[in-house]
Amino acid sequence: MTKLNSKIPQGPVATKWSSYKDHIALVNPANKRKLDIIVVGTGLAGASAAASLGALGFKVKAFCYQDSPRRAHSIAAQGGINASKNYQNDGDSVYRLFYDTIKGGDYRAREGNVYRLAEVSGAIIDQSVALGVPFAREYGGLLDNRSFGGAQVSRTFYARGQTGQQLLLGAYSAMARQVSLGNVESFIRHEMLDVVLVDGRARGIIARNLVTGEIERHSAHAVVLATGGYGNVFFLSTNAMGSNATALWKAYKKGAFFGNPCFTQIHPTCIPVHGDFQSKLTLMSESLRNDGRIWVPKRKEDVEALRHNKIKPKDIAEENRDYYLERRYPAFGNLVPRDVASRAAKERCDAGFGVGETGLAVYLDFADSIKRLGRNVIEERYGNLFQMYQKIVDENPYENPMMIYPAVHYTMGGLWVDYDLMSTVPGLFVAGEANFSDHGANRLGASALMQGLADGYFVLPYTMQNYLADQINVPRFKTDLPEFEEAEKQVKSRLQKLFDVKGSKPVDHFHRQLGKIMWEYVGMARNKEGLQKAITMIRELRAEFWKDVKITGETNEVNPELEKAGRVADFMELGELMAMDALNREESCGGHFREEYQTPEGEALRNDEDFMYVAAWEYKGDDKEPALNKETLEYEAIEVKQRNYK
Amino acid sequence: MDFTLKIWRQKNAKAKGKFVTYKVTGISESSSFLEMLDVFNDQLVTKGEDPVVFDHDCREGICGTCSLYINGRPHGPDDAVTTCQLHMRKFKDGDTIVIEPWRSKAFPVIRDLMVDRQAFDKIIQAGGFISVNTGGIPDANAILIPKADADSSMDAAACIGCGACVAACKNASAMLFVAAKVSHLALLPQGKAEASRRVQAMVAKMDELGFGSCTNTGACEAECPKQISIDNIARMNREFLGAKMGSQKKKVVAGGF
Numbered sequence: 001m002t003k004l005n006s007k008i009p010q011g012p013v014a015t016k017w018s019s020y021k022d023h024i025a026l027v028n029p030a031n032k033r034k035l036d037i038i039v040v041g042t043g044l045a046g047a048s049a050a051a052s053l054g055a056l057g058f059k060v061k062a063f064c065y066q067d068s069p070r071r072a073h074s075i076a077a078q079g080g081i082n083a084s085k086n087y088q089n090d091g092d093s094v095y096r097l098f099y100d101t102i103k104g105g106d107y108r109a110r111e112g113n114v115y116r117l118a119e120v121s122g123a124i125i126d127q128s129v130a131l132g133v134p135f136a137r138e139y140g141g142l143l144d145n146r147s148f149g150g151a152q153v154s155r156t157f158y159a160r161g162q163t164g165q166q167l168l169l170g171a172y173s174a175m176a177r178q179v180s181l182g183n184v185e186s187f188i189r190h191e192m193l194d195v196v197l198v199d200g201r202a203r204g205i206i207a208r209n210l211v212t213g214e215i216e217r218h219s220a221h222a223v224v225l226a227t228g229g230y231g232n233v234f235f236l237s238t239n240a241m242g243s244n245a246t247a248l249w250k251a252y253k254k255g256a257f258f259g260n261p262c263f264t265q266i267h268p269t270c271i272p273v274h275g276d277f278q279s280k281l282t283l284m285s286e287s288l289r290n291d292g293r294i295w296v297p298k299r300k301e302d303v304e305a306l307r308h309n310k311i312k313p314k315d316i317a318e319e320n321r322d323y324y325l326e327r328r329y330p331a332f333g334n335l336v337p338r339d340v341a342s343r344a345a346k347e348r349c350d351a352g353f354g355v356g357e358t359g360l361a362v363y364l365d366f367a368d369s370i371k372r373l374g375r376n377v378i379e380e381r382y383g384n385l386f387q388m389y390q391k392i393v394d395e396n397p398y399e400n401p402m403m404i405y406p407a408v409h410y411t412m413g414g415l416w417v418d419y420d421l422m423s424t425v426p427g428l429f430v431a432g433e434a435n436f437s438d439h440g441a442n443r444l445g446a447s448a449l450m451q452g453l454a455d456g457y458f459v460l461p462y463t464m465q466n467y468l469a470d471q472i473n474v475p476r477f478k479t480d481l482p483e484f485e486e487a488e489k490q491v492k493s494r495l496q497k498l499f500d501v502k503g504s505k506p507v508d509h510f511h512r513q514l515g516k517i518m519w520e521y522v523g524m525a526r527n528k529e530g531l532q533k534a535i536t537m538i539r540e541l542r543a544e545f546w547k548d549v550k551i552t553g554e555t556n557e558v559n560p561e562l563e564k565a566g567r568v569a570d571f572m573e574l575g576e577l578m579a580m581d582a583l584n585r586e587e588s589c590g591g592h593f594r595e596e597y598q599t600p601e602g603e604a605l606r607n608d609e610d611f612m613y614v615a616a617w618e619y620k621g622d623d624k625e626p627a628l629n630k631e632t633l634e635y636e637a638i639e640v641k642q643r644n645y646k
Numbered sequence: 647m648d649f650t651l652k653i654w655r656q657k658n659a660k661a662k663g664k665f666v667t668y669k670v671t672g673i674s675e676s677s678s679f680l681e682m683l684d685v686f687n688d689q690l691v692t693k694g695e696d697p698v699v700f701d702h703d704c705r706e707g708i709c710g711t712c713s714l715y716i717n718g719r720p721h722g723p724d725d726a727v728t729t730c731q732l733h734m735r736k737f738k739d740g741d742t743i744v745i746e747p748w749r750s751k752a753f754p755v756i757r758d759l760m761v762d763r764q765a766f767d768k769i770i771q772a773g774g775f776i777s778v779n780t781g782g783i784p785d786a787n788a789i790l791i792p793k794a795d796a797d798s799s800m801d802a803a804a805c806i807g808c809g810a811c812v813a814a815c816k817n818a819s820a821m822l823f824v825a826a827k828v829s830h831l832a833l834l835p836q837g838k839a840e841a842s843r844r845v846q847a848m849v850a851k852m853d854e855l856g857f858g859s860c861t862n863t864g865a866c867e868a869e870c871p872k873q874i875s876i877d878n879i880a881r882m883n884r885e886f887l888g889a890k891m892g893s894q895k896k897k898v899v900a901g902g903f
Contacts, residue, residue: 052780067701068767070807071709087787126783132776132831134800141790159800165708166803173775180771188764211756240703274676277685280705388707391724391731394676457780506691508684552696557658558757560699561691 025469032057042069045432046226048456054178077164078285080156105440202428219477229411235515259416259436262582267409268341365401420463431455441590503548710806773847811866817858
């Protein structure tokens with residue numbers, strides 16, 4: 001077993017980052033120009049990293065599969081971004097944001113990293129405002145805040161329901177400026193298909209030009225993966241259609257360990273599934289829980305009457321409604337963290353109180369807030385979300401409560417990284433949702449944007465400089481090295497292998513099947529028997545895929561079926577690793593809920609004695625079991641407790 | 647629901663394209679337009695034919711990737727939505743639906759319904775930013791911004807860069823896209839410092855890339871999925887005029903920064 005070294009700096013948690021910065025090695029401006037960095041992915045983490053590294057003077061190549069860096073899926077984040085500014089004078093501080101994040105993550109995140117995240121959170125807001133992000137303001141001209149789940153302070157900054165869009169456009173514009181200055185080169189419609197190692201260090205990538213189909217080699221002194229999460233392993237999720245795990249999976253196969261793959265976030269407030277041909281799920285921002293109240297009927301006869309359209313939700317009297325979050329968690333009410341809210345919705349629906357055609361939905365009701373604040377206030381706060389809901393569901397949420405149900409939204413797991421955000425492959429850095437992250441077993445709302453930008457704006461510019469300081473005499477890499485040749489050969493042969501199957505079923509068929517297995521057995525509630533079954537089923541599905549998938553067209557042209565096939569092939573392998581990790585973790589924590597391990601009240605029951613560690617999986621070969629490495633988590637600044645939102 | 651689809655098929659940028667007529671059956675009215683195309687493509691693949699290539703990603707109306715001219719309108723017959731937010735219940739069973747790519751010289755077709763919109767990135771790279779590096783920034787609340795200004799700026803910043811404004815315009819003008827970015831930044835105190843050279847550089851790049859002129863038909867505003875107002879174009883024209891007059895005095899050269 002490899003010893004994992006997280007390289008957490010010595011000293012008290014509050015001074016670790018400043019003392020780290022004081023002692024790192026630096027690269028002088030003339031030398032920065034001689035060093036190349038590849039950044040894969042241009043979401044919040046990738047775009048902010050490319051912009052910041054470019055501004056320092058490094059030569060950056062930024063890759064995205066989209067037709068513009070501005071379209072990465074960070075753009076879809078709605079509700080907000082946390083920062084411990086304490087502008088509201090309500091008791092916030094760096095420590096409290098740190099504490100809430102560790103607690104929210106159910107004590108499965110690293111203290112040192114999370115403290116640093118909280119520490120730089122304020123600077124992210126400053127930076128974004130300077131770049132022109134039009135955050136919501138009070139009449140006095142100061143910044144406005146709202147509340148999000150898992151916190152008792154208002155620390156969330158927002159730009160209507162489009163916070164992710166505005167933050168990404170800020171980072172994208174900073175990157176565009178570096179493009180104009182010649183420090184960043186932007187490669188659009190390119191998909192990374194392998195990472196290239198030379199003498200054990202990451203020195204480049206193999207990418208497919210999605211327009212010409214050409215396989216390209218790109219070299220650099222270091223590589224950053226900022227390729228997002230892998231929620232699409234479930235087929236239906238709130239991720240974009242193109243979001244995929246291929247870059248992470250290729251890196252895993254080249255020696256980067258995969259951390260906590262089973263930690264998946266199921267978001268409680270999404271528009272419910274409507275039919276077999278649905279391609280994705282749409283999130284309704286957590287911010288709605290500021291003013292919306294979640295409920296289901298108390299009586300089964302009302303559930304029946306609703307299903308047969310005999311009554312409307314507003315016909316149900318107050319005393320016959322079960323505001324189950326307010327009932328079970330009076331201290332946090334509708335603003336409990338996402339994992340808790342999702343499980344509570346599932347519990348009510350499983351007990352037969354769900355509403356809607358399928359019985360898999362609960363109400364999110366704004367009637368009280370509209371009465372209290374007026375429709376115009378609600379419209380100003382959430383207008384675009386209400387419009388989105390109405391377009392999809394064809395119901396007016398100002399008149400009738402929204403119907404919502406949990407859906408896959410985010411993955412806390414990802415490639416294992418040390419304090420420098422470097423994976424177990426030297427020179428391969430991982431940022432944003434792609435790394436195994438600062439969110440432990442459950443991420444708090446409005447913290448993904450914070451982490452992506454923290455990594456890109458304020459962490460990588462220091463830690464990568466530290467890594468590159470002894471590389472200044474390493475000349476630019478040629479891409480005719482045998483390592484590049486070999487990697488390109490592998491990539492090409494795999495693409496050919498996909499074509500050669502010449503089966504009968506389209507790629508989507510397999511993706512849907514995989515999604516069903518994952519949602520049923522590796523979703524909101526998991527158990528030993530189900531997880532073992534999932535592993536067997538995924539293996540069978542994979543065998544079928546390689547016998548019966550059908551891909552039309554050629555490799556040397558635009559070919560979305562080929563793109564999807566490669567991604568789904570990787571998802572099927574990752575799905576199995578997720579099930580193995582969930583099977584190994586014989587406890588419930590955060591979003592990982594093993595039915596065998598719960599308190600009498602149905603809350604997650606952790607086992608700190610045996611499982612207070614990061615599970616870092618090591619690839620050992622296609623036909624071999626991966627090896628489990630453990631990074632023990634140590635808590636010095638925070639006392640470990642059972643999470644309590646009551 | 648069943649439909650007849652007339653779809654623009656074009657093998658690559660150089661090939662000659664043509665309309666091909668297809669039938670698609672068994673579509674749910676709660677499907678989105680792109681889900682209808684997914685079902686259709688799976689039917690094509692199963693038959694061994696090349697699926698129709700179209701751009702799409704987030705499928706919730708915010709990434710700006712999806713496009714399509716549907717029955718002669720960018721993003722189809724519904725107002726204030728992108729194609730991915732258009733639902734089949736907006737059509738009648740048995741309808742014939744004509745589907746084309748964006749039509750503009752500055753957005754050449756790559757394949758079928760997929761077009762190349764790099765021109766928009768180039769316009770942003772020409773000046774659609776505030777020139778600050780990372781770090782060393784004063785506290786966010788050090789700048790007071792009246793709520794009305796922040797709100798107007800946000801209205802303009804809501805642009806998703808899809809290109810419907812260009813596709814809708816008979817001149818293929820990119821004025822609404824450029825004006826939205828110019829307004830977003832010019833309305834904020836942070837963006838004022840370089841407002842003058844920004845507008846000049848962006849307009850110069852827009853002209854260079856082959857977009858047409860604005861003749862105030864308002865088609866862009868009518869078809870914009872985010873309802874960006876043409877007031878922004880008026881604001882940009884003022885900014886541009888002011889910048890030009892100022893630049894004659896101060897001899898500010900556009901670009902090159």
